[in-house]
Amino acid sequence: MFEYLFSEEQLRFRDEVRDFVKSVPRQLILDMDADKIRFPTEFLQEAGRRNLLGCRYPKSLGGRGEDWVSACMVMEEVGTLSYILACVFGVGAELVCDAIVKHGTAEQQEKYVRPLLKGELFAAECLTEPRGGSDFFGATSTAEDRGDYFLLNGQKRFIVGAEGADFFLVYARTDPDAKPHESLTCFLVDRGPGVESVYQYGLMGCRGGGAGRLVFKDVKVPRENVLGRVHGAAAVFDTMMIPERLGTAAMTIGAARPALEIATRYSSRRKAFGRPINQFQGVSFQVAEAAMLLDASRAMAYATARAVDAGIEMGRIRRMVSEAKKFITESCQQAAHHALQVMGGIGYTNVFPLERIHRDLRLASIWTGTNEVMAMIIAHEWYREAAQSEPVRDYESDAVEAGALEEKIYE
Structure with missing residues (x-):
């Protein structure tokens, strides 16, 4: 951890999260990976009882009023569990909660956010469809306006969270004739008649999180459950990109941390040719590389968190968050x-958790x-930023033959 980035209050908060991490039963992690537990x-x-969910949200709604730096710290620490x-920790209390806090009515916030943060309700975000996920505005789910x-x-x-969630954040097409960015609406859909969840995937890793298929058949969604405005899902989606991708980045650091810690301890104790294997460069250099990658990852995550907290221009935030995630x-x-x-x-056996960590982490570069x-x-x-900015100096001219314009052919 980068302790020097945090205030004393944030460090105390981190210790609260670590106490929670220590309290989680080992059997829960094993049973989830074995698909014996479908949703934790x-x-x-x-987590809700300890007031750890959704720390960024206002105290008036049950949050802690913290910033993105604190949220990244929480996600990293929770990620060390699996x-x-x-x-699962982030989907409801970070992603769905974020959308409702930013775009919801006071009534929606009271009905959904407060119980979410208390751990009394659980939520899932429904974006990906059988035809694809990256083409968000190509969604084919429909919601017909019936007044x-x-x-x-x-x-x-x-x-x-398809299995286990009490309500769902759902994007659906409400104007099939409109431009893609003006055709979708975001809804808060309670589990009830017409909502069917199927826990069906034999996942490579990340098991036990309730991942499944949701089928909506003639579900009546009250008009007051529109999130934001009708045909205005693009605005919700744009703000959701920050918690989706920055949160994912932070939790991925946490999930990789135990792998490095275990390898470090193992290589300090394991002997070959009469000495600990960490004395061989073929081993220690790999540990050094892993440590460097995790530190570089933290630097990017927390710098991006500071940028989001500072409220810099959205286009640049979009780039930084995407860079951090990738x-x-x-x-x-x-x-x-x-x-x-x-x-x-x-390491290739289940004597150590490296094989599970390796499987789980493969999801990180695919989802969100x-x-x-x-x-x-x-x-x-x-390229957009470059077109709008002025260079500090004409760097192109700092070459011996910079004036050879006949050599600078662009068309």
């Missing part, structure tokens, strides 16, 4: 790879927007 209800209830526990209510039909899949998830996957390599054959989509966003925003 008691885990979220205990990647999927951090995912007092909307009639929702469609399917969502790969939804963390760089950190790939770096942490590589750090776990190094740790597993250090462990050798024993694939890293290829992150690269698209980064490139788009970088």
Whole structure:
């Protein structure tokens, strides 16, 4: 951890989170990975009792009024338990909560946010559909305006918390003839008649988080459950990108941390050729590489958190958050790879949790927007910023033959 970034109050808060992490039963992690537990209800209830969920939200709604730096710290610490526990921790109390706090009515906030933060209700975000997830505005789920209510039909899949959530944040098409950015509406949909969840996936990792398919058949959604405005889902989605991707980045650091810690202890004790294997560069350099990647990841996560807290221009935030998600998830996957390599054959067994960590972390570069989509966003925003900014000096002229204009052919 970067302790020097935190105030004394934040460090005390971190210790609260660590006490919670220590209290989580080992059997919960094992049973989730074995698919014996489909959704960690008691885990979220205990987090709520300890007032650890959604620390960024106002105290008046049950939060702590903290900033993004504190939220990243919480997500990193919770991530050390397992990647999927951090995912479940964040989906309701960070993603869905964020949307309701930013775009919801006072009535919606009172009905959903307060019990979410207490661990009394659980929520899931429903974006990905069977036809795809990256093409958000190509969603085919529909909600027909019937006056007092909307009639929702469609399917969502790969939804963390589909099994276990009490209500769902659902994007659906409400104007099929409008431009893509003006065609979708965001709804708060209670579990009830017409809402069917199917826990069906044999996941490579990240098991036990309730991931499944949701089917909506003629679900009557009251008009007061529109989040934001009708046909205005784009505004909700834009703000959701921050908690989705920055939260993912922070929790990924936490999930990779135990791999490095275990590999460090193992290589300090394991002997070969008469001495501890950490004295061999082939081992110690891999540990060094993993440590460097995690520290670089923290630097990017907390710098981005500071930028979000500072309220800088949204386009630049979008680039920084996308960079953080891409760089950190790939770096942490590589750090776990190094740790597993250090462990050798024993790391490939279930004697140590490296194999589970390795499997779980593979999700990080896929969900909440694939890293290829992150690269698209980064490139788009970088070129936009470059077109709007003035260079400090004419660096192009700092070459011997800079005046050879006949050589500078652009068309």
